[in-house]
Every structure is written in structure tokens, then in C-alpha cells.
Amino acid sequence: MIALALALALQSAGETADPIAELIAAREPDMSTLAQAEPAAAPVGCVGQRREGGLLICRYAPGSEISLGEFSTTADADGYAIVGIQRDAPETLSFSVRAPDGAGFTQEDWAIEQREYRLQHVNGVPQATVTPDESTLPRRQREYAQKRAALATRWNGQGFLDGFIRPSEGITTGVYGSARVYNDGHQGNPHWGLDWANETGTPVIAPASGRIILAEDDMYYEGGLVFLDHGQGLVSLFLHMSAVHVSEGDMVEQGDLIGEIGAGGRATGPHLDWRVKINDSFYVDPAMMLELDLSSLQD
DSSP: OHHHHHHHHHHHOOTTOOHHHHHHHHHSOOHHHHHHHSOOOOOOEEESOOBTTOEEEEEOSTTOEEEETTEEEEOOTTSEEEEEOOTTOOSEEEEEEEOGGGOOEEEEEEEOBOOOOOEEEEOSOOGGGTSOOGGGHHHHHHHHHHHHHHHTOOOOOOGGGGOOOOSOOSEEEEOTTOEEEETTTEEOOOOOEEEEEOOTTOEEEOSSOEEEEEEEEEETTTEEEEEEEOSTTEEEEEEEESEEOOOTTOEEOTTOEEEEOBOOSSOSSSEEEEEEEETTTEEEOHHHHTTOOOGGGOO
């Protein structure tokens, strides 16, 4: 059959024709069609606000080294990386991306939006949680070590790709970054979370999926306390709960029940204090995380 095809081709071909090459080409797949069928390259860039307390989710080549000021991280196997901005960041931060194997390096200066933080006076806090008695020191040291150990762990999942929803409902009574004075005199640390006041027993749900790395019913300062790791060291902390419905090691999905609002620890009344810490380094503003739209980073 092949010999007959060659003979016919030779009879019809001109002096410059190559019938054998034409036959080979006819039997090979159309490589241009295959190339068009390949998946598009992953999008490149970051989503989030370049603002004090901001959280950004970026996507670059897997394994890229990404830095913003003194903060640095490495993109995961899908190219995702989480970048945070501190509460008192300067007006300009250097942002850089170094591709793996030295394949490329980019650097630019980012303008960081500055914020004004209000001073909040909080009265009626149990004085024992403001100026603790020396006898409570062993308990406080033990719980501190427990929290440090939990935050030192890492889950390799990507719960942060869910985006974030409100973990509870209520009246906003505290915001990220505000300086606090307790009981008309004691200057405390800035408030690192977002507070919602509501009745005791109001459900608290997971704002995004992840792994529970700490779950305790009664901590000295926090009452019912849960740490939820969303991946890459991004951890949600839920304070003052009256009930905890998860255990260390549990995997939860976005929207799953994890606890109930309460007034345990340093609290003046029932509320949820939701904080978010990155790489056991500093806190970012949960309110800005609720505004993240990750659609532009998806394949």
C-alpha cells in the first residue's frame, strides 16, 4: 500500500516536490493545535490592600522568593504566597520577587497607605486580667508556652484560597490597631483584632477552612480559645468564647461551627475577638481580609 502511494505521488509531483516528506507530514499530529490546548500560564501579581495592617495573597512561579520590607516568604507548589504589612509600616516598602534557580528578579517600591488609630478606653475589665496576681504566674507561663508551641507549627494546606467570611455576627465594638487604656489607667498593647458583641452562645464559625492547632475551654486571658491555621502560617485566633466545639488536629471547612461567643478572660461582656497572625510574627487587620477577591489569581 505504501509503495502504491509513493508511486502515485511521484507521478503527480513536480521536480521540486518531496512526496516522502508530504506523506510523513500527513501522518504526524498538528503540533500547533496541541500547543493551543496547553493550559494558560498562572496569573502573576498580588491581591489585597497596600495599607498598614493589610494582607495580600500573591501568585508567582512556584518556589519564588517574595519579600516586602523585612517580611519574606516562598511561593508554594502552585505559586501562592501570603504577604503581610505591619500596623506601623513606613510610607514606602521594597517589594521583590526572585524566581527559582535564579531565572529572574524584580523589585519595586510600594507606597503604603498610612492609618490613624484611635485611643479606646475600656472600663469594667476584670482587674485580675489587667494586673495579675503573682500566684497566677505558673498558669500564665504554662498557657503562654502552649500558645507559642501551637503558633510554631505549620499546615501545608491552602485554606486561605476560600477567601474569608465573617466568623460571627454582632455589633462592632473594637477594631484593629487602636491603642487601649484599661480601667482608666493601665496602658495596654494595641488591639490586634476585630470585636463583635453579641449574646453568649452566638455561633462562631470558621471564616475559611484549615486545621485546628489549639482548642482550649478556659485560658487565663482569653477564656475559650481556638487557633485555626489556614495555611502558610496564616492563623485565625478566636478569643473569649463560652464554648469550644473543636479539638486540636480537627480539619474544618469554611462555615463549620467552632465555638460560641462568651465573656471569658479579659472581657467586659460577651463578644468575639477575631485576630489573624501571620508566620507567628505580627497581626494583620481581619476587616481587610473580608474584602479580598481572589478570582484574578485563579487558573
